[in-house]
Amino acid sequence: xxxxxxxxxxxxxxxxxxxxxxxIVEIFASSxxxxxxxxxxxxxxxxxxxxxxxxxxxxxxxxxxxxxxNTRLIMKNILNIGSLLVxxxxxxxxxxxxxxxKISEYFILLVSTLIxxxxxxxxxxxxxxxxxxxxxxxxxxxLAAYERYNNKSAEAGIKLILISSLSSGVLLYGLTxxxxxxxxxxxxxVAQLYGNENLQILGFIFFFSGMAFKISIVPFxxxxxxxxxxxxxxxxxxxxxxxxxxxxxxxxxxxxxxFPLIIITWQKIIYxxxxxxxxxxxxxAIRQQNLKRFLAFSSISQAGYxxxxxxxxxxxxxxxxxxxxxVYIFSNLAVFGVVxxxxxxxxxxxxxxxxGLYKTNPGLSLVMLLGLFSLGGIPPFAGFFGKFFLFTAxxxxxxYILVLIAVLNTIISLYYYLLVVxxxxxxxxxxxxxxxxxxxxxxxxxxxxxxxxxxxxxxxxIFEVIKNMSFGV
Amino acid sequence: MNILSLFVLIPVxxxxxxxxxxxxxxxxxxxxxxxxxxxLLSALLIFLYVSARHAGDTAEMLFIKDIVxxxxxxxxxxxxVDGISVAMIGLTSIVVFAGIFASWELEFLTKEFFIxxxxxxTGVFGFFISIDLFTMFLxxxxxxxxxxxxxxxxxxxxxxxxxxxxxxxxxxxxALILVGILGIxxxxxxxxxxxxxxxxxISRIKIPMKAQYIFFPLTFVGFGVLGALFPFxxxxxxxxxxxxxxxxMLHAGVLMKLGxxxxxxxxxxxxxxxxxxxxWIFIILTTISVVYGAFxxxxxxxxxxxxxxxxxxxxxxxxxxxxxxxxxxMNGAIIQMISHGLMTALFFALIGMIxxxxxxxxxxxxxxxMKVIPFLSVCYVIAGLASxxxxxxxxxxxxxxxxxxxxxxxxxxxxxxxxxxxxxxVITAVYILRVIAILLLGPATNEHYxxxxxxxxxxxxxxxxxxxxxxxxxxxPFWLSSMIRGSLQPIISKILALNPF
Numbered sequence: 014x015x016x017x018x019x020x021x022x023x024x025x026x027x028x029x030x031x032x033x034x035x036x037i038v039e040i041f042a043s044s045x046x047x048x049x050x051x052x053x054x055x056x057x058x059x060x061x062x063x064x065x066x067x068x069x070x071x072x073x074x075x076x077x078x079x080x081x082x083n084t085r086l087i088m089k090n091i092l093n094i095g096s097l098l099v100x101x102x103x104x105x106x107x108x109x110x111x112x113x114x115k116i117s118e119y120f121i122l123l124v125s126t127l128i129x130x131x132x133x134x135x136x137x138x139x140x141x142x143x144x145x146x147x148x149x150x151x152x153x154x155x156l157a158a159y160e161r162y163n164n165k166s167a168e169a170g171i172k173l174i175l176i177s178s179l180s181s182g183v184l185l186y187g188l189t190x191x192x193x194x195x196x197x198x199x200x201x202x203v204a205q206l207y208g209n210e211n212l213q214i215l216g217f218i219f220f221f222s223g224m225a226f227k228i229s230i231v232p233f234x235x236x237x238x239x240x241x242x243x244x245x246x247x248x249x250x251x252x253x254x255x256x257x258x259x260x261x262x263x264x265x266x267x268x269x270x271x272f273p274l275i276i277i278t279w280q281k282i283i284y285x286x287x288x289x290x291x292x293x294x295x296x297x298a299i300r301q302q303n304l305k306r307f308l309a310f311s312s313i314s315q316a317g318y319x320x321x322x323x324x325x326x327x328x329x330x331x332x333x334x335x336x337x338x339x340v341y342i343f344s345n346l347a348v349f350g351v352v353x354x355x356x357x358x359x360x361x362x363x364x365x366x367x368x369g370l371y372k373t374n375p376g377l378s379l380v381m382l383l384g385l386f387s388l389g390g391i392p393p394f395a396g397f398f399g400k401f402f403l404f405t406a407x408x409x410x411x412x413y414i415l416v417l418i419a420v421l422n423t424i425i426s427l428y429y430y431l432l433v434v435x436x437x438x439x440x441x442x443x444x445x446x447x448x449x450x451x452x453x454x455x456x457x458x459x460x461x462x463x464x465x466x467x468x469x470x471x472x473x474x475i476f477e478v479i480k481n482m483s484f485g486v
Numbered sequence: 487m488n489i490l491s492l493f494v495l496i497p498v499x500x501x502x503x504x505x506x507x508x509x510x511x512x513x514x515x516x517x518x519x520x521x522x523x524x525x526l527l528s529a530l531l532i533f534l535y536v537s538a539r540h541a542g543d544t545a546e547m548l549f550i551k552d553i554v555x556x557x558x559x560x561x562x563x564x565x566x567v568d569g570i571s572v573a574m575i576g577l578t579s580i581v582v583f584a585g586i587f588a589s590w591e592l593e594f595l596t597k598e599f600f601i602x603x604x605x606x607x608t609g610v611f612g613f614f615i616s617i618d619l620f621t622m623f624l625x626x627x628x629x630x631x632x633x634x635x636x637x638x639x640x641x642x643x644x645x646x647x648x649x650x651x652x653x654x655x656x657x658x659x660x661a662l663i664l665v666g667i668l669g670i671x672x673x674x675x676x677x678x679x680x681x682x683x684x685x686x687x688i689s690r691i692k693i694p695m696k697a698q699y700i701f702f703p704l705t706f707v708g709f710g711v712l713g714a715l716f717p718f719x720x721x722x723x724x725x726x727x728x729x730x731x732x733x734x735m736l737h738a739g740v741l742m743k744l745g746x747x748x749x750x751x752x753x754x755x756x757x758x759x760x761x762x763x764x765x766w767i768f769i770i771l772t773t774i775s776v777v778y779g780a781f782x783x784x785x786x787x788x789x790x791x792x793x794x795x796x797x798x799x800x801x802x803x804x805x806x807x808x809x810x811x812x813x814x815x816m817n818g819a820i821i822q823m824i825s826h827g828l829m830t831a832l833f834f835a836l837i838g839m840i841x842x843x844x845x846x847x848x849x850x851x852x853x854x855x856m857k858v859i860p861f862l863s864v865c866y867v868i869a870g871l872a873s874x875x876x877x878x879x880x881x882x883x884x885x886x887x888x889x890x891x892x893x894x895x896x897x898x899x900x901x902x903x904x905x906x907x908x909x910x911x912v913i914t915a916v917y918i919l920r921v922i923a924i925l926l927l928g929p930a931t932n933e934h935y936x937x938x939x940x941x942x943x944x945x946x947x948x949x950x951x952x953x954x955x956x957x958x959x960x961x962x963p964f965w966l967s968s969m970i971r972g973s974l975q976p977i978i979s980k981i982l983a984l985n986p987f
Contacts, residue, residue, distance in 0.1 A: 329558070329559070332558070386631070391627060391631050392624045392625075392627050392628050393624065393628060397624065397627065401620070401623075401664075402559070404664065404668060405559060405668060405671075408665075408668035408669070408671075408672055409672060411672075413665055413668070413669060413700070416664075416665055416668065417661065417662075417665045420660075420661035420664050420665060421658065421661050423657075423661070424654055424657045424658050424661055427653070427654065427657055428650070428654055431634060431650065431653065434634070434635075435638060435646060435650075438635060438638065438639055439638045439639055439645075439646060473555050473556045473557070473561075476556055476558070477556070477557055477558060480558045
């Protein structure tokens with residue numbers, strides 16, 4: 014390994030260093046100074062995020078098992094931004110007394126999942142991909158069970174680990190078929206050998222199902238609502254944004270680079286999954302009272318829109334999916350940030366408890382409004398641009414009916430997003446959530462999210478940069 | 487700075503100003519100054535436009551500004567106006583200006599109200615100046631969404647239900663429009679070359695017929711929902727009756743015109759061939775709108791419902807006239823949009839003012855208002871007479887032109903439909919005169935009403951602005967119709983190629 018190789022693996026290596034540094038700081042921290050671990054970790058992570066944007070060489074390592082190119086770099090950077098926001102948002106929650114002893118665990122576990130995701134995104138070989146996937150999943154289960162004295166949190170952890178092992182099993186079974194029919198696990202070699210033989214189609218279906226668990230595509234979505242509800246809010250937001258984003262990223266890379274020869278086949282599968290995912294996610298979201306469950310179903314339906322974007326297998330499609338993940342990070346974290354702030358301060362997570370929120374907490378209500386509107390695809394917020402591009406990508410290949418179904422689904426989603434808006438702005442309440450002042454980290458994170466929601470849409474340069482780094486089948 | 491971009495910039499600056507102010511009284515002043523500037527600006531625009539045309543500028547659109555926005559998708563921020571959009575911009579600024587003064591008494595969350603109202607206006611202005619389908623769609627959605635908050639928070643009656651119904655139906659319409667726009671875009675280069683979102687560029691090519699048959703109905707119905715096309719008009723009565731005064735004014739006066747304008751500019755203008763083939767379906771639907779809306783208005787008891795159904799009828803007439811596809815009828819359609827916009831805004835303003843005095847909108851509970859509030863009552867009579875098409879008011883010019891144009895079609899189908907639609911004039915007279923008789927004339931039944939005060943200064947500003955324009959167009963329609971006629975040429979020449987008669 015020489016210096017260039019180090020710089021190629023910059024994202025992963027820096028995160029490993031960060032995890033170790035936090036561990037060392039943890040050893041030397043006295044009981045009183047433990048709270049400063051958060052500050053240290055966040056500053057460290059912010060530096061890493063910025064370093065990630067510096068120009069980097071591209072190439073492959075370990076005989077092609079590890080690959081870096083501009084597409085993958087921008088994906089990693091987007092994940093870094095999102096994780097940084099999640100970290101800032103969780104400070105309030107970590108500063109609570111009951112979490113006092115395990116602040117550093119939170120950061121170490123979270124950073125290790127991110128290392129896994131980065132390796133996964135950089136994979137050029139299915140084994141590397143699988144290793145990254147496992148590293149990205151198992152620590153999250155520990156994080157979901159972070160409040161171990163809380164039954165629901167423990168339940169969420171167990172559910173997540175069971176479901177992950179099941180899905181990994183399914184995925185591995187698919188990989189064995191891929192290996193069995195092609196004799197290789199390197200992405201570029203599989204790509205040339207993969208055809209439409211029955212066993213190969215079966216292998217792809219198993220692989221797809223395994224990924225579908227991670228992205229929570231219907232019918233593999235059943236774990237989502239329970240885990241999202243049980244896990245602490247900040248973990249839920251990490252799960253729904255970063256974890257899902259990383260899975261989508263690697264999914265689109267694999268689809269476009271490994272399986273271009275069977276595009277006709279996977280387009281059919283994705284067509285059906287997209288329709289089901291959007292519709293079922295949206296219909297179930299309507300009846301939810303708990304905001305975390307509500308957002309779980311909302312995030313399922315968002316996965317459906319993402320499938321609509323990538324179905325065409327074209328360059329605009331990949332660009333719009335990456336762009337949409339970025340937009341989704343800002344929008345969803347704005348909403349989750351408000352939910353987390355209120356949950357941490359008042360312990361309230363139900364929609365009807367939000368009645369009359371605008372009178373007492375206008376700032377938080379407005380952030381929530383903008384976040385929901387962006388998720389619902391209302392201009393002039395970034396979500397509108399994101400959805401428009403996703404649908405454009407599908408329409409480019411003539412999927413007009415799918416686009417119509419997708420747009421009608423956004424109307425359903427608008428209905429339940431407006432229910433929350435109605436609760437906050439219109440419904441009367443004798444005893445609304447009292448006025449409280451959220452602390453600096455929360456406000457900082459929400460501010461960044463709002464800036465992101467507004468700027469990402471209008472600044473076309475962001476989309477153009479992503480577009481230039483994307484590729485089609 | 488392009489003069490058209492100012493139409494978006496001024497509302498945005500006004501909103502920024504309102505956000506920064508603390509004092510509630512100043513909010514109204516800032517809003518009225520901002521929208522007053524907007525009114526002056528549209529007067530300037532009309533002047534510049536007319537003088538440019540007189541100077542011999544024959545370009546299809548004037549004041550064009552085109553900035554590349556999303557290069558890879560060929561999305562531009564492109565603005566430009568012809569006579570039709572100039573007229574619509576003028577209408578919008580009048581109605582918004584009058585709307586600000588009609589909501590002068592609002593006390594509850596004043597700041598938020600004016601922000602949402604002006605945001606709505608921003609969307610409408612942006613829609614009328616856009617010549618890029620993407621920006622047009624963006625502004626369309628921008629205009630729809632503040633409605634939810636405006637009706638939901640400041641409305642009356644079953645406001646939450648109405649707000650949700652209106653928002654979802656209009657967003658559903660936008661779903662059809664979105665698919666239509668994408669379809670038009672991806673068929674805009676049938677012979678190869680770069681695909682475009684620009685209306686002018688697309689209008690120069692012929693979209694393949696197969697695509698037109700799919701995307702013309704989608705876009706026409708999509709915009710038709712907003713123009714109260716039967717059977718998608720049901721959001722309109724509920725929405726209008728629950729909305730606060732200024733919002734009803736803006737909504738019936740301007741937002742419904744987005745439908746007619748969009749159906750004309752996007753569906754008909756870009757796909758005239760399919761429009762020619764499929765017009766008969768929509769002519770039947772709009773005829774139903776026209777007659778059914780008028781009949782429904784007869785039996786309503788609530789003043790706002792009467793005008794909401796009357797709007798369904800009148801806006802149906804706009805779409806009806808556009809579908810007739812000849813110069814006279816289309817000219818009438820545009821004048822009808824302007825005329826109905828002013829008239830209905832006046833109606834809703836007056837209903838709001840009467841309601842704030844009597845606290846009821848049921849006509850049976852009122853009576854003899856002419857004696858106690860003569861100014862408002864006279865204004866109401868004027869609005870009513872304009873609405874039933876009395877010569878001297880704008881309504882007469884519009885309806886006369888429409889029916890004259892529609893009857894030019896020599897075939898039986900068009901003539902029968904025209905005759906059926908013409909009956910709406912009689913029905914309109916029935917419901918207008920019925921309201922005037924019960925509400926304004928007759929004995930004063932309720933003694934509480936004897937101490938009502940007549941219009942205050944801001945209410946006079948609002949009503950007189952609207953009335954003077956109604957009378958002006960009624961007496962001197964020629965300048966308006968000549969402005970429109972020139973801009974109809976491109977589409978008329980396309981249609982004549984299809985159907986020379």
